[in-house]
Amino acid sequence: MKTINVRMVVNVAAALEADTLAGLLYMIDDNRLGGSRNQATAELATAVAPGDRIIWTILPIECETHAAVRALELPAEICEVRRETYRESDVTYWVGSVKQPVGDLPYRLTLELGSRTRTLDKGANPRLIDPALEDSALSTRARS
Template identity: 80%
Template structure:
């Protein structure tokens, strides 16, 4: 039996580049803190976050250009698999998203829509994140040398 945990997904976006190209491909970098659990494709827009039932996922967004507006408009996952909701930090308008994994996910792509720039242009193409089943990865051990 695995103990549910909180997995943080950080998204860094080059707002100006994404707006100019009208795509997130090459302008969105996603990482999470569950590499030992099996997450893959770190620092890409194709992040595969490893989760198990009961896990909580927190998505946050950081624009590279600090004076440019960027926000997550939507994270689309089937509610029966992962219930997702938008929250706001107390006394601010800065939001984050929280998901509760309710059942095994297999290999589940999800939709991600970002609101970018002063005209709140939404961009939902070029990002292909997904949730995958967690598998415990053993950290590399010391190199064994010598003979017995």
């Protein structure tokens, strides 16, 4: 069991102008050695196992703009997620508890961006993967 941190950095002004997160959302986790891949993209594949805890946080590139995760949708029977708030603040983050193997499981991420709280979910395609998926891909390449 481990805690995996997923950090999201978003270019809020450009995402609002383009009406997409594609190329403007950068997701990174601290489990690359555990099998995560597609670091620094909106296609992050985070390797997790049953019992792992995931913490998602977001940071806008421009310090004057607002960015928050409005929704994070995963099947509750596989990974239960809940929204938390840092004590004595209005800054939120999301916590997930992995209950069973995830296979290759896409999840929906909805961000609240800008002063008008506009919600964007286009252009983000993150997913959770089993560490074994990466292990089998590596061993297949090694045999070739």
